[in-house]
Amino acid sequence: xxxxxxxxxxxxxxxxxxxxxxxxxxxxxxxxxxxxxxxxxxxxxxxxxxxxxxxxxxxxxxxxxxxxxxxxxxxxxxxxxxxxxxxx
Numbered sequence: 001x002x003x004x005x006x007x008x009x010x011x012x013x014x015x016x017x018x019x020x021x022x023x024x025x026x027x028x029x030x031x032x033x034x035x036x037x038x039x040x041x042x043x044x045x046x047x048x049x050x051x052x053x054x055x056x057x058x059x060x061x062x063x064x065x066x067x068x069x070x071x072x073x074x075x076x077x078x079x080x081x082x083x084x085x086x087x088x
Contacts, residue, residue: 006036007049009059016040020050020081030058031082033065039074050081059085 001019008015020034034050036042046061065078 002053003037004034004053005051006034006042007051009047009049012049015042015048018050020052022052028085028087029083030087031080034062034079034081035076039076042079044079046084048081050083056087058083058087 001021004018004020006015006018007013015036017037018034019037020032022030022032024031042048042062044063046059048060048062049057050060051057060081060083062079062081065080
């Protein structure tokens, strides 16, 4: 797994570090799964920016993966992410 960062898209405030795995990528879109390194409560939906290990950034949508095991206490959920913007 690679390590990146997750930001709020409204003010680009850092939410936290993430471990992610890209499952697919095109010229203008990517998708995969991520988990937050530290426990942080976040809501599903749009409004996030993911920064990849190589420095590329993209707006993304998060959806909690309910069919994946939750690890640790407090819970660290696995989220599916999909970008909806051009990577920069």
